[in-house]
Structure formats: structure tokens, C-alpha cells
Amino acid sequence: MSFKNKIKVTTPIVEMDGDEMTRIMWRMVKEKLLLPYLDMQLDYYDLHVKHRDETDDQVTVAAAEAIKKYRVGVKCATITPNAERVQEYQLKTAWKSPNGTIRGILDGTVFRKPIITKNIRPVVSAWKKPIIIGRHAYGDMYSNVEMQIAGAGTAELVYTPAGGGAELRKVIHEFREPGIIQGIHNTDASIESFARACFTFALDQQVDLWFSTKDTISKTYDAHFRDIFTREFEHNWQEKYHAAGLTYFFTLIDDAVARIMKHEGGILWALKNYDGDVMSDMVASASGSLAMMTSVLVSPQGYFEYEAAHGTVQKHYYRHQAGERTSTNSMALIFAWTGGLRKRGELDQTPAVAHFADTLEDAAIGTVESGIMTGDLLTVAEASAGNRKVDTEAFIDAIAANLHNKLSWNK
Numbered sequence: 001m002s003f004k005n006k007i008k009v010t011t012p013i014v015e016m017d018g019d020e021m022t023r024i025m026w027r028m029v030k031e032k033l034l035l036p037y038l039d040m041q042l043d044y045y046d047l048h049v050k051h052r053d054e055t056d057d058q059v060t061v062a063a064a065e066a067i068k069k070y071r072v073g074v075k076c077a078t079i080t081p082n083a084e085r086v087q088e089y090q091l092k093t094a095w096k097s098p099n100g101t102i103r104g105i106l107d108g109t110v111f112r113k114p115i116i117t118k119n120i121r122p123v124v125s126a127w128k129k130p131i132i133i134g135r136h137a138y139g140d141m142y143s144n145v146e147m148q149i150a151g152a153g154t155a156e157l158v159y160t161p162a163g164g165g166a167e168l169r170k171v172i173h174e175f176r177e178p179g180i181i182q183g184i185h186n187t188d189a190s191i192e193s194f195a196r197a198c199f200t201f202a203l204d205q206q207v208d209l210w211f212s213t214k215d216t217i218s219k220t221y222d223a224h225f226r227d228i229f230t231r232e233f234e235h236n237w238q239e240k241y242h243a244a245g246l247t248y249f250f251t252l253i254d255d256a257v258a259r260i261m262k263h264e265g266g267i268l269w270a271l272k273n274y275d276g277d278v279m280s281d282m283v284a285s286a287s288g289s290l291a292m293m294t295s296v297l298v299s300p301q302g303y304f305e306y307e308a309a310h311g312t313v314q315k316h317y318y319r320h321q322a323g324e325r326t327s328t329n330s331m332a333l334i335f336a337w338t339g340g341l342r343k344r345g346e347l348d349q350t351p352a353v354a355h356f357a358d359t360l361e362d363a364a365i366g367t368v369e370s371g372i373m374t375g376d377l378l379t380v381a382e383a384s385a386g387n388r389k390v391d392t393e394a395f396i397d398a399i400a401a402n403l404h405n406k407l408s409w410n411k
């Protein structure tokens with residue numbers, strides 16, 4: 001099925017292909033939902049784990065550089081190799097997480113927002129509105145250095161000033177036995193841009209901003225995040241928030257976790273890198289399914305990278321390879337593309353492209369609301385005689401049919 005007058009996307013989009021089940025769905029989404037309607041140029045990077053291995057992971061760096069050039073990228077889920085994966089794919093080494101590498105190059109904040117449909121109620125009954133997670137995407141554990149300690153000895157933190165001057169040293173631990181250590185870092189510039197991105201995003205979405213760390217325990221590292229947020233708020237946002245009837249609220253991470261379970265939602269919850277990784281999966285799963293969570297990396301320079309928040313759905317892929325039909329949900333992958341296309345349309349001032357993105361999202365949501373859904377949603381959707389579990393491809397086909405109807409004026 002193809003349209004004569006395809007919608008022109010004027011600037012190339014950086015496409016990053018991925019692994020396993022999401023790679024299979026990625027291709028279906030492109031072929032059935034995008035290419036029939038769009039005349040677009042894709043700057044393609046294959047982040048399949050084998051190709052990352054062949055290029056010594058330089059393909060990941062090249063993809064990040066391309067996002068700097070074109071400003072908008074769309075990424076499929078990718079394997080972050082561990083020891084098992086190194087064996088499975090016969091890799092040279094356990095390459096770093098591509099997301100970590102890309103975020104390290106682009107800096108920025110990841111915003112994750114659940115896709116809401118009328119027939120899927122969050123597991124947490126108090127949640128009436130989306131909880132958006134703003135995850136700092138630089139530093140901390142994701143660019144750590146860590147070490148196994150073989151036996152007795154002293155582990156220290158050492159800072160050597162570049163311009164000379166006295167070294168700073170602190171003892172981490174006097175080991176009497178084998179153990180482990182880890183060094184992490186962050187920069188003021190990155191935390192400041194994280195804070196600015198969150199204050200901007202919350203105001204834009206007209207929601208309150210929460211921020212939480214463990215500054216009672218981490219009196220320098222986490223406290224520094226808190227101080228920078230407070231300073232940023234007081235200097236640049238207080239009046240705007242007051243005028244908009246919005247609040248900025250800081251609380252300890254464990255208090256925030258307890259409160260969020262009883263809150264109605266409709267807030268942006270800003271979190272450090274690891275906290276955001278963990279909490280966004282919790283919010284996604286409690287909102288219905290991991291596959292109903294969108295994710296965008298917003299860099300301080302105005303680069304945007306859209307992806308699904310979930311992984312490569314490895315278990316489904318093994319079943320797919322064994323010849324079984326899976327019922328894997330492509331919603332978040334579709335929304336990665338629509339997010340990228342809408343942003344492309346906005347930057348290029350091509351409203352038809354943004355409109356296509358809206359229409360595709362409507363078609364996808366409409367499909368789920370009509371009762372046609374994948375297995376992950378069937379268990380959480382409101383019971384209805386019309387509900388029907390379909391397989392991976394049939395779900396995309398149903399969305400394609402819906403989209404085709406909505407766009408048929410264009411034939």
C-alpha cells in the first residue's frame with residue numbers, strides 16, 4: 001500500500017537500528033506505518049550488537065555525532081552486552097551500553113511519559129494523570145570506573161589539579177580482605193542543564209516539578225544536586241512557577257517513592273541517572289506495560305533522541321526464533337518514530353509531518369481502545385467482550401489499517 005503524494009520530510013532523520021525482537025518490530029513499523037506515507041531520508045546506523053563489535057563500537061559514536069549534525073535521532077532498543085552476551089554473540093568484549101555512550105556524548109535529560117489509553121487503568125489506583133520521569137542522563141554509575149580489590153590494602157579517591165597545586169586524597173576504605181570499589185562523577189554544567197531542562201519541561205507541560213535525592217546520606221554528591229536545583233529555581237523560575245500556579249518540591253528519594261504511590265499524578269519527577277532508570281521502569285510497568293512508556297533524550301544544545309524505554313524483549317525473541325508467534329507490543333517503538341517526526345516537523349516548519357505523527361499516534365491508541373491489543377495489555381485492560389489478543393505483526397497491521405483509513409483523503 002503506497003500513497004502517490006507522500007509527505008516530504010525535508011531534513012534527514014538519524015536512524016539507529018537495534019537488536020532482537022525490537023529489531024524485527026522496527027522493520028515492520030518502518031515498512032507498514034512509515035515508508036508508505038513519508039518521503040524521508042534516513043541517515044542509518046546499524047547498532048546491532050555484532051556490528052558494534054565489528055566496528056569496535058565506533059558505529060555508536062558515529063550515530064551520536066550524526067544526531068549532533070541533524071538534531072533528531074530515533075533509536076531501536078539494543079543489547080548492552082554482559083558476560084553471557086559476549087559468549088552468545090562471540091564478541092570481542094562487553095561493549096558499553098550504547099545508550100550510555102550516546103548520552104555521554106549528547107549530555108542531557110531523558111523524559112519518560114506513559115502512553116495513556118482509555119481502557120487501561122494504572123495498577124496504582126491513585127494515579128489519574130501521567131507521571132513523567134525526568135532522568136539525568138549523564139555520569140554517575142553509567143560512566144563509572146570500578147575495580148575488584150584482591151586483598152588487604154588502601155583504596156583512595158585522588159584529585160590532581162591540572163594547573164598544579166596540592167593533591168586531594170580521601171581514604172575510601174582500608175581493606176583487610178577482598179572487595180570492590182567504584183568511582184563516579186558528575187559536572188556542575190551537566191547538573192545545571194539537567195535542572196534547566198526539568199524546569200523548562202514541567203512549565204511547558206504545566207505540571208509541578210518534584211526532585212529527590214539521598215542528600216542526607218550523600219552530603220556532598222547528592223547535596224550538590226539539590227543545591228544546584230534550589231539555586232536554579234530561585235534565580236530563574238520562582239516567579240514563572242508562581243504565575244503558572246505550579247510548585248517546585250524537593251524531598252528525599254524514599255519519601256518521594258512513598259508519596260508517589262498515593263499521588264494522583266500529573267507531575268514531572270526529576271531523578272538522578274540511576275534513580276530515573278529504576279523508577280521509570282516502575283512507573284511504566286504500573287502504568288500498564290513497559291511497552292507503553294515513551295522516552296526522549298533532550299540535550300542542552302537542542303539535540304533530541306527518541307526511543308522506547310524497554311529493552312530488546314529477549315525472551316520473546318527466542319520464542320520468535322523457535323518459530324513461535326509472539327504477541328510483542330510495538331507501541332513505544334511507534335511513539336519513538338512519531339516523537340522524532342513531530343520534532344522534525346517542528347524544526348523544519350513542516351506541519352504536515354507533525355500532523356502525520358499525530359495521526360499515527362491516534363491510529364495506534366485507537367487500535368488499543370478498540371480492543372485489539374498485544375498480550376501484555378490484555379491482562380491490564382478493562383474487561384470487554386471486544387478485547388482480542390493479536391500477534392506482533394497483526395497488531396501493527398491493525399494500526400496500519402486504522403492509519404490508512406485516517407489518511408485516505410490523500411489517496
Ligand code: NAP
Nearest residue numbers: 077078079080290291309310311312313314315328329376
Ligand atoms: P526488556 O527487553 O525490557 O524486557 C523485559 C520484559 O518486559 C519482557 O520479557 C516482557 O515481559 C516485557 N516487555 C518489555 N517490552 C515489551 C514489549 N514491547 N511487548 C511486550 N512485553 C514487553 O528487558 P530485558 O529482557 O531485561 O533486557 C533484554 C535486553 O535489552 C538486554 O540485553 C538489555 O541489555 C537490553 N536493554 C536495552 C535497553 C535500550 O536499548 N533502551 C533498555 C533496557 C534493556 P514477558 O516476558 O513477561 O512477556
Ligand code: MG
Nearest residue numbers: 277278281309
Ligand atoms: Mg532501565
